Amino acid sequence: MIAIMKRELSAYFKSPIGYVFIAVTFLFSGFFFWFFTLSVGNTDVTYVFLGMFYVYMIFVPVLTMRLMADENKQRTDQLLLTAPVGLMRLVTGKFLSAYIVFMLGDVVMLTYGIVLSFCAEVNWAVIFGNFVALALIGAVFVSAGLFVSSLTESQMVAAVGSIALNVALALINVIASVIPVKFISDVISSISIFDRYHGFTTGIFSISSIVFFISVTVVFLFITVRILERRRWA
Amino acid sequence: MxxxxxxxxxxxxxxxxxxxxxxxxxxxxxxxxxxxxxxxxxxxxxxxxxxxxxxxxxxxxxxxxxxxxxxxxxxxxxxxxxxxxxxxxxxxxxxxxxxxxxxxxxxxxxxxxxxxxxxxxxxxxxxxxxxxxxxxxxxxxxxxxxxxxxxxxxxxxxxxxxxxxxxxxxxxxxxxxxxxxxxxxxxxxxxxxxxxxxxxxxxxxxxxxxxxxxxxxxxxLSADHKLVLHIEGSSEEIKKLLSSVTDVERVFVGRQVDERVWEYHVEAKEGADVRRDLFRKLAARNYPILMMRSNELSLEEVFLKLTTGDEYGGAEKLESQYDMLEKGGDNQ
Missing domain, CATH: 3.40.50.300 (P-loop containing nucleotide triphosphate hydrolases)
Structure with a gap:
């Protein structure tokens, strides 16, 4: 697991992908920070984080598209799958590597809070709430991207597919609002990641939401393992 | 293990x-x-x-x-x-x-x-x-x-x-x-x-x-008793001559290699070495041997032999083997 994680991490920073992803994160979050708080004299960072939610929805797939698709294409999966390593460890190693790169970009968001604290009184609960929410959302996006990547040999297909999946995950609450049957719409909105994300941004740490995001991540990792396993039986 | x-x-x-x-x-x-x-x-x-x-x-x-x-x-x-x-x-x-x-x-x-x-x-x-x-x-x-x-x-x-x-x-x-x-x-x-x-x-x-x-x-799978020869001269007569050598069981005329030169496939009894006899007979009638080698099996022939137990079943098979041999030669 550690070996795979290390290899993937070094691969991120040998190719431009790691740097590009972090640069894009810094660029957008910096821009949102300036646009939503500094330029209008506001200390509410919720919109900065919300902006990043959409940026990650599109850009995390760039980070994850390579993970399994490239192995499938280069036939290096033969090395990984014939090595004495469990599939869950393999998948977790891959997930962690992408997640670490994601967090390297994400961590910068905390510094905005520090910058603000010099100018005015800030509500740290809200900042931390937003930060944790974004970190959890990132885990969901990374695991979803890893899952889609394991389905294909093409990085392009993986990227486009995971963007579509992320958008679908984020927009599930829209579907819920147009369904007339209350029971079904309740069920759908309870699995909406956006609604749960929104709860955090008001500074409320909900255990059930934390468990929810972690569960969704684990489910995607688990399906990825099953996909790898299934290929053996095909 | x-x-x-x-x-x-x-x-x-x-x-x-x-x-x-x-x-x-x-x-x-x-x-x-x-x-x-x-x-x-x-x-x-x-x-x-x-x-x-x-x-x-x-x-x-x-x-x-x-x-x-x-x-x-x-x-x-x-x-x-x-x-x-x-x-x-x-x-x-x-x-x-x-x-x-x-x-x-x-x-x-x-x-x-x-x-x-x-x-x-x-x-x-x-x-x-x-x-x-x-x-x-x-x-x-x-x-x-x-x-x-x-x-x-x-x-x-x-x-x-x-x-x-x-x-x-x-x-x-x-x-x-x-x-x-x-x-x-x-x-x-x-x-x-x-x-x-x-x-x-x-x-x-x-x-x-x-x-x-x-x-x-x-x-x-060894094929020491099977020979491939290139001989100059009339193919009809040479075929008869080759067939008359002791221990030779079958003779096939293969492709024409050159003007007046044909390829011959000679199959002798298992274990018999007929190369010297062939040389003497042909030399006596003044038919020059341009090439003689034992017929090493190609992979295709190995499969034919293992799956059918027979290599030279007849002229048609030989014909198809030529095709295969030529294809096989390209592959390797």
Whole structure:
């Protein structure tokens, strides 16, 4: 697991992908920070984080598209799958590597809070709430991207597919609002990641939401393992 | 030790591997011989746990690859048909990665040095795999299989794409490794298998057509009593003349090689050596022999022989064999 994680991490920073992803994160979050708080004299960072939610929805797939698709294409999966390593460890190693790169970009968001604290009184609960929410959302996006990547040999297909999946995950609450049957719409909105994300941004740490995001991540990792396993039986 | 019992792999209704069983003992090099698409790679992929079998079992050192895959895999070093290399790593980084991936527990530096020594990678260890030549990439793949000193080595066409010098090196290496490992290697080149292996399993269309010691199989397949000649002169008369030599059983006239020169296939009684008699008869009638060689079996002929038990069934078959031989010649 550690070996795979290390290899993937070094691969991120040998190719431009790691740097590009972090640069894009810094660029957008910096821009949102300036646009939503500094330029209008506001200390509410919720919109900065919300902006990043959409940026990650599109850009995390760039980070994850390579993970399994490239192995499938280069036939290096033969090395990984014939090595004495469990599939869950393999998948977790891959997930962690992408997640670490994601967090390297994400961590910068905390510094905005520090910058603000010099100018005015800030509500740290809200900042931390937003930060944790974004970190959890990132885990969901990374695991979803890893899952889609394991389905294909093409990085392009993986990227486009995971963007579509992320958008679908984020927009599930829209579907819920147009369904007339209350029971079904309740069920759908309870699995909406956006609604749960929104709860955090008001500074409320909900255990059930934390468990929810972690569960969704684990489910995607688990399906990825099953996909790898299934290929053996095909 | 590797034991395979009634292994079958189906893709839909097509059986890529059909009910095969064989055993490779410790310290044995087992050659897996078959044309492209015979099921060699499929079998190897099953043995290494990359894909699963539809039916049957495979045991690596007594461990069922489906029951306890992680333990079984820890005994295996696998070189797939296309070496599984990460092009963005240097040779050293790659072997380092494989070392930790396989969870090896031996002194890393000396172990990797030893492997690089064995496969002669010394001078490229700091280079990116991307920039290596095909032969070196193959060696890196080989080195990867050797990491952790596994008891069982499974090598899928390890000499494909190498130059003749490298092929000889790799064969010598396999022979050397065969002394204290169980080695399975596949190939579609008969002489290669003969040169390296103790035991040969011939596979065609997913079925085993022969499974024997290399020596026995070679003797059965040897064709010393079959000769190919190029002789100048009238083909009708020469054919009659050749047929009249003692011990000659059958004569076929093959293609025309040159003006007034035909190719002849002479089949004598098993074990009989008719070369001197042929020379004397032809010399007496002043028909110059331009070429004479014993007819080494091509892989296609081996299959024909093993599957039909007959090589020269008739002129038509011969005709079709020419087609095959010519195609086979292009392939190799």
């Amino acid at each position: 590797i034991e395979v019992r009634n292994l079958t792999k189906s893709y839909g209704s097509k059986k890529a591997v059909n009910n095969i069983s064989f055993t490779a003992e410790d310290g044995q090099v087992l050659g897996f011989l078959g044309p492209n698409g015979a099921g060699k790679s499929t079998t190897m992929n099953i043995l290494t746990g990359y894909i699963s079998s539809t039916e049957g079992q495979a045991f690596i050192n007594g461990v069922d690859i489906l029951e306890d895959p992680i333990k079984a895999k820890s005994f295996i070093g696998y070189l797939p048909e296309q070496p599984p290399l990460y092009y963005d790593m240097t040779v050293d980084e790659y072997l380092d990665f494989v070392y930790s991936l396989k969870k090896c527990r031996m002194p890393k530096k000396s172990h990797l040095n030893e492997i690089c020594e064995i496969v002669k990678l010394g001078d490229v260890r700091k280079r990116l795999i991307k920039n290596l030549s095909k032969g070196y990439k193959q060696r890196v793949g080989f080195a990867q299989a050797l990491v952790g000193n596994p008891k069982v080595l499974i090598l899928d066409e390890p000499t494909v794409g190498l130059d003749p010098k490298q092929i000889i090196e790799i064969r010598t290496l396999i022979k050397r490794l065969g002394k204290n490992h169980t080695v399975i290697l596949s190939s579609h080149i008969l002489p290669e298998i003969q040169a390296v292996c103790d035991r040969i399993v011939v596979i065609n269309k997913g079925r085993i057509v022969a499974n024997d010691n290399a020596d026995t199989l070679a003797r059965n």
